[in-house]
Amino acid sequence: MCKTYDAIYEIAKFVESNILICHTGQIKYEGEIHKCDCFSNDCKCIDGIITLKNAKITCKNGQEHGFKWINISSKHIESFSFSCCQNEKE
Numbered sequence: 016m017c018k019t020y021d022a023i024y025e026i027a028k029f030v031e032s033n034i035l036i037c038h039t040g041q042i043k044y045e046g047e048i049h050k051c052d053c054f055s056n057d058c059k060c061i062d063g064i065i066t067l068k069n070a071k072i073t074c075k076n077g078q079e080h081g082f083k084w085i086n087i088s089s090k091h092i093e094s095f096s097f098s099c100c101q102n103e104k105e
Contacts, residue, residue, distance in 0.1 A: 017062075017063045017089045017090050019089045019090065019092050019095070020062065020063050020064075020065065020089035023035065023037075023048070023065060023089065023092075023095055024048075024050070026097070027048055027050060027097070030097045030099050031097075031099040032097045032098045032099035033047050033048055033050070033097075034046065034047060034048075034097060034098035034099075035047075035048040035065070035067060035095060035096075035097060035098075036095065036096050036097065036098060037065070037087065037092045037093075037094065037095035037096075038092070038093050038094045038095070039087065039091040039092055039093060040091070040093070041074065041075035042072055042073070042074055042075070043072065043073040044067060044070060044071075044072050044085065044087060045067075045070065045071050045072075045073075045098075046067030046068055046069055046070030046071065046082075046085065047067060047068040047069055047070075048065065048066075048067060049066035049067065049068055049084075063088060063089050063090060064086050064087070064088060064089065065086070065087045065088075065089050065092070066084060066085070066086050066087075067082075067084070067085050067086075067087065068083065068084055069081075069082075069083065070082045070083075070084070070085040072085070
């Protein structure tokens with residue numbers, strides 16, 4: 016399993032927001048992190064894949080695209096944060 020994947024889901028347990036912001040190369044992703052409960056044999060999470068709901072991606076050229084669901088390979092995530100950790104714009 017990817018260390019980034021583990022870190023995102025571990026930190027998600029302790030932050031006040033479920034909105035993940037992450038960057039892969041030249042794309043910024045922002046959306047509600049899908050947290051799965053794997054207490055039964057019916058776990059639908061896939062190791063190494065971060066799923067965002069109601070996601071917005073922003074390309075380097077400024078174009079924005081919306082998605083109901085998007086999957087991101089955690090091995091490509093270069094940085095991440097949660098929206099509660101961002102400074103307010105003045």
